[in-house]
Amino acid sequence: MKQSHITFTLSLVLVALLLVAFENRKDAKPIPETIMQKDSLLRHVVLFKFKPETSQENIKKVEEAFTALPSKIPQIVGYEWGLNNSPEGLNDGFTHCFFLTFKSEEDRAIYLPHPDHKAFGEVLGPHLGGVLVVDYWAK
Incomplete structure (x- = not known):
């Protein structure tokens, strides 16, 4: 066989395989889109690390002050x-995680x-030695 005939045959085989793949795709279930449901909740994740010289007493004051926020902020x-x-051991010095939930932005x-x-x-x-905040809509 000539080289051009082999190339042409391989091209036909490739086209046939692609057609079969696309034909089978018609029967496949569609990939669902990510849709925020009305009852989804907005999460607000806050991570803290403290300065090395921060005393346990001062850390406790921070914990208590953050814990008081839900009673002061109805949202x-x-x-x-x-x-x-x-x-x-992947916390990069972050020791405290605070997790708040809101109904809306x-x-x-x-x-x-x-x-x-x-x-x-x-x-x-x-x-405060460092802070990391991540907000997301729960799925």
């Missing part, structure tokens, strides 16, 4: 917190500049 509809206890927008949230920042500020 916070869920709250929990805890200390890192992962055995993986509007509620979060009220929380962020809220005077009680700002007052908490004043308690935290002198001791």
Whole structure:
């Protein structure tokens, strides 16, 4: 066989395989789009690490001040917190995780500049060694 005949035959085989693949795709179930449901919740995850010189007493003050926020800011509809206890050693010095829930972005927008949230920042500020915040809509 000539080289051009082999190339032409291989091209036909490739086209046939692609047609079969696309034909089978018609029967495949469509990939669902990510849609935010009306009952989805907005999560606000905050991780702190403290300066090495921060005393346990001052860390406790920060914990108590953050824990008081849900009673002062009604837009916070869920709250929990805890200390890192992962055995993986990948926390990069972050020790505290605070997990807040909001019903809407509007509620979060009220929380962020809220005077009680700002007052908490004043308690935290002198001791903060680092912060990481991630917000997401729960799926």
